Amino acid sequence: MSLEAAALVAWGTFVAVDLVTVPQGLFSRPLVAATVAGWLAGDVSAGLLAGAALEFYALEVLPIGAARYPDWGPAAVGGGMAAAWAPAGLELGLAGLVAMPLAILGGWTLHVHRRRNAQSVVGRMARVDAGDARAIWELQRNGLVRDAGRGLVLSVAALGAAATISELRWADFPRATMLSWAVLAGGLAAAVSGAIRSAGAGNRRRWLAVGLATGLVAVLLR
């Protein structure tokens, strides 16, 4: 494995752990994860493009408590790689092809990870309930290790998918840029509907309308 590939897998593993375990510091947001992945893969601008498009999807998600949600961390790392290695004009399309299925897969692994944590707790229940601080430490450590393993598997899958997809003969499909339109259209729908739902009714919806109006004016004045 090249140094570049190792760095990308390490970054993907870190962002997976960031979402679930530690430090929960927004490194797993698509805008962050994909931009850094693009930089590691040799094209930070492509990573930034992919990250912005995928961030639209993440704006729809509320990672609250026991809710099930996609894991955008390693998925966005894969998206950033795919964008960096994509032919010109296909950055968003290839990023979406890699990242969107992986985000769903990542969400499923989160559920499995929590079930494994539960089994681990059941195995140490007597010691925890007896106040054994070492058993609590073991549970935390094992949770971190399992999560890192989950992130590692997802990151290797992201690397494989990005490398495979970017190697395809896209020049044979002259209208492949339409893939980028699909990724962006889905993202816009997700971001707009997520924003409207989050804003609820009343005052916040007015702030959303003011923000939208300001953004549209800024776009028209460019």
Add this chain to the structure above:
Amino acid sequence: MSPRWQALIRLLGVQAAWTYERMAGIGVGHAAAPLLRELYRERPAEARRAAVARSAAYFNSHPYLAGVAVGAVVHAEREGLAGPVITRFRVALSGPLGALGDQLIWTGEVPALMGLALATVPLVGWWAVLLVLVVHNTLRVRLTLWGLDLGLREGVHVGAALQQSWLPRAATEAQRLAAFAVGLGVPMAAAWLLDSESPAGVRATLAAALVGVVLLFAPWTRTRITGLRFGLTLLVLVLLLVVTGGDR
């Protein structure tokens, strides 16, 4: 390193052993352990073990505010309150800390920062990403430490102290800022992403996005369709079209 700082570092990983049954209980117990170890240094080992067991029971809150509960419970243990009272107090803190944290962070600060980042990425590039990380992580560590100190200071009165603090108002303001920032950021970033597309591409993208928004709100589809499912379905359809040459 002082027990307070050890607790702070452990609070950064409070959800490491998160489960559907105990939620963040184990993580909270892990974070409280250094403070309890110091508190019970010269007391019977049985009492310390009972306190450790209580600290690792069911608990759920926003992870960034779990320090409030850790501090308050350690304070209550220091005061010598009865075990069942401390357990009930701990459970009672779960709901308010969860709701307040979700309002402040998940529907407030995080979308606000990401919306502002999307608005500024076309202007300053990856610097916007760096700024998001610095601002968020500074706020996150300061909030966690503030919560831990508030709990350690107020004990069982922490609920009232929270209500009188800056936090509820900040949560409301953060949600307003989030609504404005996302509204601002989405069109600005979308225009930047569509910059190199043909007019036909821009029209097709916006039309498909409009269909998506309708599906995401229509009564017969809104419970089954998410933005990701819609986007992925669209992507697969376009891929089939491109690969089979159906677009020619």
